Amino acid sequence: MTKKSRRALEKPGPAGFLLVDKPSGWTSHDVVDAARRWLGTRRVGHLGTLDPLATGALPLAIRAATKLVPYMTDNRKSYVGSIELGVETDTLDAEGQVLRRHEGALPEEDAIERALVSFHGEIEQVPPMYSAVKQSGVPLHKLARAGKQVERTPKKVRIDRVELISYRAPIAEVEVDCSPGTYVRTLADDLGRQLGCGAHLQNLRRLRSGPFVIDAAMTPDQLADAAEAGKIEQYLIPAVDALGLEVVQLGPEESRRVKHGCEVGAPARLVAGARVAALEPSGELLAVMEVLPGRRLKPLRVLQSVAPPD
Numbered sequence: 001m002t003k004k005s006r007r008a009l010e011k012p013g014p015a016g017f018l019l020v021d022k023p024s025g026w027t028s029h030d031v032v033d034a035a036r037r038w039l040g041t042r043r044v045g046h047l048g049t050l051d052p053l054a055t056g057a058l059p060l061a062i063r064a065a066t067k068l069v070p071y072m073t074d075n076r077k078s079y080v081g082s083i084e085l086g087v088e089t090d091t092l093d094a095e096g097q098v099l100r101r102h103e104g105a106l107p108e109e110d111a112i113e114r115a116l117v118s119f120h121g122e123i124e125q126v127p128p129m130y131s132a133v134k135q136s137g138v139p140l141h142k143l144a145r146a147g148k149q150v151e152r153t154p155k156k157v158r159i160d161r162v163e164l165i166s167y168r169a170p171i172a173e174v175e176v177d178c179s180p181g182t183y184v185r186t187l188a189d190d191l192g193r194q195l196g197c198g199a200h201l202q203n204l205r206r207l208r209s210g211p212f213v214i215d216a217a218m219t220p221d222q223l224a225d226a227a228e229a230g231k232i233e234q235y236l237i238p239a240v241d242a243l244g245l246e247v248v249q250l251g252p253e254e255s256r257r258v259k260h261g262c263e264v265g266a267p268a269r270l271v272a273g274a275r276v277a278a279l280e281p282s283g284e285l286l287a288v289m290e291v292l293p294g295r296r297l298k299p300l301r302v303l304q305s306v307a308p309p310d
Contacts, residue, residue: 013039013040013041013063013233014063014233014236015062015063015064015065015236015239015303016062016063016065016236016237016238016239016242017047017059017060017061017062017065017212017236017237017239017242018035018039018059018060018062018218018223018232018235018236018237019057019058019059019060019212019216019217019218019235019237020035020057020058020059020060020217020218020219020220020223021055021056021057021058021214021217021218021219021220022050022054022055022056022057022058022206023055023219023220024052024053024054024055024203025052025053026052026220027052028046028049028050028058029046031046031058031060031220032044032045032046032060034220034223034224035060035062035223037227038223038224038226038227038232039062039063039227039232039233041062041063043062043063043064043066044060044061044062044066045060045061045066045069046058046059046060046061047059047060047061047069047072047209047210047212048077048180048209049132050206051093051185051204052095053093053094053095053201053203053204054203054204054205054206055203055204055205055206056079056204056205056206056207056214056217057206057207057208057209057212057213057214057217058206058209058217059209059210059212059242062236064239064303065239065242067301067303068239068242068243068288068301068303071243071245071275071288071300071301072210072211072242072243072244073243073244073245073275074210074211074244075179075180075210076160076177076178076179076208076210077176077177077178077179077180077182077206077208077209077210078175078176078177078178078206078207078208079175079176079178079184079204079205079206079207080165080173080174080175080176080204080205080207081173081174081176081184081188081201081202081203081204081205082171082172082173082174082201082202082203082204083171083172083173083174083188083191083192083199083200083201083202084170084171084199084200084201084202085102085106085107085112085169085170085171085172085192085195085197085198085199086101086102086106086170086192086197086198086199087100087101087102087170087198087199087200088100088101088189088192088198088199088200089200090129090130091128091130091185091200092128092130092183092185092186092188092189092200092201093185093188093200093201093202093204094200094201094202094203096130096200100198101198102197102198104197106169106170106197107195107196107197109164109167111195112164112167112172112191112195113164115191115194115195116162116163116164116174116191118194119159119162119187119190119191120159120160120161120162121158121159122156122157122158123156123157123158123159124154124155124156124157125154125155125157125182125183125186125187125190126152126153126154126186127152127155127183127186128183128185128186128189129141129149129150129152133152135150135152155181157178157179157181157182157183158178158179158182159176159177159178159179159182159187160177160178160179161175161176161177162174162175162176162177162178162187163175163176171202172199175207177208184201184204185200185201185204188200188201189201210242211241211242211244212237212242216237218235223235238285239285240277240279240285243277243288245275245276245277245288246270246274246276246277247276247277247278247279248266248267248270248276248277248278248279248289248297249279249281250264250278250279250280250281250286251281252281255280255281255286258278258286258287258289258297258299258302259286259302261299261302262299263292263296263297263298263299264296264297265295265296265297266291266292266295266296266297267295268295270291270295270297271291272291272292272293273290273291274290274291275288275289275290275291275300276288276289276290276291276297277289278297278299285303286302286303287299287300287301287302287303288300288301
């Protein structure tokens with residue numbers, strides 16, 4: 001089937017973002033596949049992988065909103081998770097094989113709190129072998145399942161907050177605010193090594209992904225029911241709301257020029273270098289634009305129809 005014929009089979013509908021409460025045992029791609037069925041479109045992408053073990057906020061970009069992901073201003077992540085001290089696993093979480101068990105006493109609560117302080121700010125993490133990171137084009141998890149261990153390049157991530165919220169040995173429950181790309185599994189493993197007892201991540205729930213918070217998420221069962229009733233599109237979050245950019249209303253002639261990739265004048269209130277969400281006269285999101293010196297707006301990404309749901 002050609003790209004043109006696939007597009008012809010697409011069910012028309014509005015674009016936006018759908019926030020799913022991912023269940024444990026589902027991969028992020030499982031959720032994407034389900035959303036394609038619910039909405040009748042292939043144009044679905046997720047905004048940051050969750051491990052199968054993890055649950056929580058998994059935002060999906062729907063239809064033309066997939067083009068807007070690079071322009072979103074808020075990419076913070078927040079999690080709550082349980083770390084089991086005294087046991088190390090090969091996957092760094094509860095799904096893995098146990099490698100070592102600590103025979104001595106487990107640390108006290110104050111020792112855990114002191115250790116967590118050292119993870120604040122910008123740190124380096126080595127990606128786990130059981131991850132989607134690629135080495136010479138091959139995902140690390142495929143190498144790991146083949147029994148191979150390879151050197152991985154540490155990467156910088158940022159931990160804005162990591163707080164111990166309860167401790168009943170051997171389980172330490174923590175809350176984490178961090179940059180995208182942070183592995184909480186690795187944080188748990190590193191914490192165990194620093195404490196000298198080993199540890200792994202027992203469970204994890206994402207509470208926030210950028211502007212999307214778990215309280216607004218729907219379960220797959222709820223969304224499947226909504227799709228069956230023909231009401232799923234009412235749960236789409238308008239793209240302009242998710243972008244977090246200042247909004248500029250265009251007139252008819254400005255809108256026509258932007259559709260052709262042309263610059264238009266910028267309101268005096270805007271600062272050079274800023275990005276804005278430009279709306280058509282109808283209120284539909286038309287483009288993401290950049291403010292140039294000389295009070296001009298340059299199109300960065302032009303969309304024909306990224307409309308809020310009715």
